[in-house]
Amino acid sequence: MADSMEEKEGKGVSVDAVHSDTVDDVTVSALPEGTLDPVYAAKAHVLNNAIQEIGMGKYQWQLFCVVGFGWASDNLWPVVTSLIFTPITNEFSPQKPPLLSLSQNIGLLFGAMFWGFGCDIFGRRWAFNLTIGITAVFGLIAAGSPNFAAIGVFAALWSVGVGGNLPVDSAIFLEFLPGTHQYLLTVLSVWWAFAQLLATLVAWPLLGYHTCQEGVVCTRSANMGWRYFMIAMGGIAMLMFAIRFLCFTIFESPKYLMGRGRDADAVRVVHEVARRNGKTSPLTLADLQVYDQQGQVHTDASAALHRKLEKLNFTHVRALFASPKLAWSTSLIMVIWAFIGLGFPLYNAFLPYIQATRGAKFGDGSTYITYRDSLIIAVLGIPGAMFGGVLVELPYCGRKGALAASTALTGVFLFASTTALDSNALLGWNCAYNFMSNVMYAVLYGYTPEIFPTKDRGTGNALCATANRVFGIMAPIVAIYANLETAAPVYVSGALFIAAGLLAVLLPFESRGKASM
Numbered sequence: 001m002a003d004s005m006e007e008k009e010g011k012g013v014s015v016d017a018v019h020s021d022t023v024d025d026v027t028v029s030a031l032p033e034g035t036l037d038p039v040y041a042a043k044a045h046v047l048n049n050a051i052q053e054i055g056m057g058k059y060q061w062q063l064f065c066v067v068g069f070g071w072a073s074d075n076l077w078p079v080v081t082s083l084i085f086t087p088i089t090n091e092f093s094p095q096k097p098p099l100l101s102l103s104q105n106i107g108l109l110f111g112a113m114f115w116g117f118g119c120d121i122f123g124r125r126w127a128f129n130l131t132i133g134i135t136a137v138f139g140l141i142a143a144g145s146p147n148f149a150a151i152g153v154f155a156a157l158w159s160v161g162v163g164g165n166l167p168v169d170s171a172i173f174l175e176f177l178p179g180t181h182q183y184l185l186t187v188l189s190v191w192w193a194f195a196q197l198l199a200t201l202v203a204w205p206l207l208g209y210h211t212c213q214e215g216v217v218c219t220r221s222a223n224m225g226w227r228y229f230m231i232a233m234g235g236i237a238m239l240m241f242a243i244r245f246l247c248f249t250i251f252e253s254p255k256y257l258m259g260r261g262r263d264a265d266a267v268r269v270v271h272e273v274a275r276r277n278g279k280t281s282p283l284t285l286a287d288l289q290v291y292d293q294q295g296q297v298h299t300d301a302s303a304a305l306h307r308k309l310e311k312l313n314f315t316h317v318r319a320l321f322a323s324p325k326l327a328w329s330t331s332l333i334m335v336i337w338a339f340i341g342l343g344f345p346l347y348n349a350f351l352p353y354i355q356a357t358r359g360a361k362f363g364d365g366s367t368y369i370t371y372r373d374s375l376i377i378a379v380l381g382i383p384g385a386m387f388g389g390v391l392v393e394l395p396y397c398g399r400k401g402a403l404a405a406s407t408a409l410t411g412v413f414l415f416a417s418t419t420a421l422d423s424n425a426l427l428g429w430n431c432a433y434n435f436m437s438n439v440m441y442a443v444l445y446g447y448t449p450e451i452f453p454t455k456d457r458g459t460g461n462a463l464c465a466t467a468n469r470v471f472g473i474m475a476p477i478v479a480i481y482a483n484l485e486t487a488a489p490v491y492v493s494g495a496l497f498i499a500a501g502l503l504a505v506l507l508p509f510e511s512r513g514k515a516s517m
Helices: 002-010 015-020 025-030 038-054 058-092 099-122 124-142 148-162 165-176 189-209 225-247 254-259 263-276 285-292 301-312 315-319 324-348 351-362 367-379 381-391 398-417 423-450 454-481 488-505
Strands: none
Touching (some): 038 254, 038 263, 058 124, 058 165, 058 263, 099 148, 099 165, 124 225, 165 254, 165 423, 165 454, 189 225, 189 381, 189 423, 254 263, 263 285, 324 454, 324 488, 367 381, 367 423, 381 398, 423 454
16 A cells, blocks of 8 residues: 555655645535645545554444444433423423423534534544443443423533534544445444334333323322433443443544544554454555655644635535535535424423323323333334435445435324324324434434535434434424424424425435445
């Protein structure tokens, strides 16, 4: 590898020329001249090739599992909030119960911004371990909450940890993943669906048998189920943290190390990953330093600081809107994330409550039936996530088609649920909704990072996550002023999903069969 690079240098091939051979048409047309740091980009390409040569092995599969904990946590804790919403409302009788979901979403927004941008400053390793650790600690403490204000504060605090899981974990996973296995980013959503199943499976006996019934005076002693449930979920998060911290060695990303001017450490990590996979890597320090010899050293600490300052003056944001086509793509995907960010929690956060109140009208609104139905609905999420992984590879469907169809159908099934005349019909429509929404999320999580250039992918992901969380904060505000005992929140949520599905048809880029840059 080193010889080939030196040969290029000897023939007068510039860094820009080497890099231009490695990018697709989308990246080239999107970024104006001089936006990409040519030395940084060329070194990143060398490291990408080294990971590709190592291939998918033991280390990446172990990483798939521990990163899966982060994916699971991202869905587990919002589900936890929705499951404890009804018993907490019955016990504390707050004037505005949706404030619990509002506090959660504020924590998620702060966590996504802090950990997402922070991991570029203090590295991925600490962020990777601390996110789930923080969630576990405050989740366990929340079980002792004496009033509604306390549980709201703890929900915000555990959500600070939850909000950082996807930004940090996706960065780590992608930077160690060979390009031939990018589909695993979609398959990771199986963990997301499994988390919902796990939460409802534990909630069924604990909340089903230790929760006040609707319409009766609710005391703490008769309503201990949600506290037991919080201890169980906090314990599971603590176990995840222990496995990550004690049983798995997470290496710092080679590209992060290279960006900090630590080329030797980057090469060492690549060789260690190869060793754990039972292979060897031909990568040498000279393969990276050959670009420094051209007098364009841009990967030391001062250059890293310069790149951080560039982010503050929106260089990376402007790059995502540098051409009309890329600006259209970036704007559309942000709006789609925003609509889903409002529609999904507006319905899901209050789903058990809706089931309980509507079930009572049908004559079977017991807590046991409510949480049993939640478990049945959750089971459908796992095949939904797996089906999404298959759908994105179909020639006549691809990412765009799968995203558009699954998102629109999610809204259609929500509208259909308002026609239910008994609890079994309501359960059936909700099962269809959960299956399709898991297809949607599996595709969305895989497609979004693929349509951003590498240099600006973090910024693009941050913009989408921010749009999602900001609109997520609006969901409980809407719920406060809408009657949850009517179909109004369902109609609003369904309309947002259908609108997002129609917008997905207009996305200009199809990434199926193409390596992300």
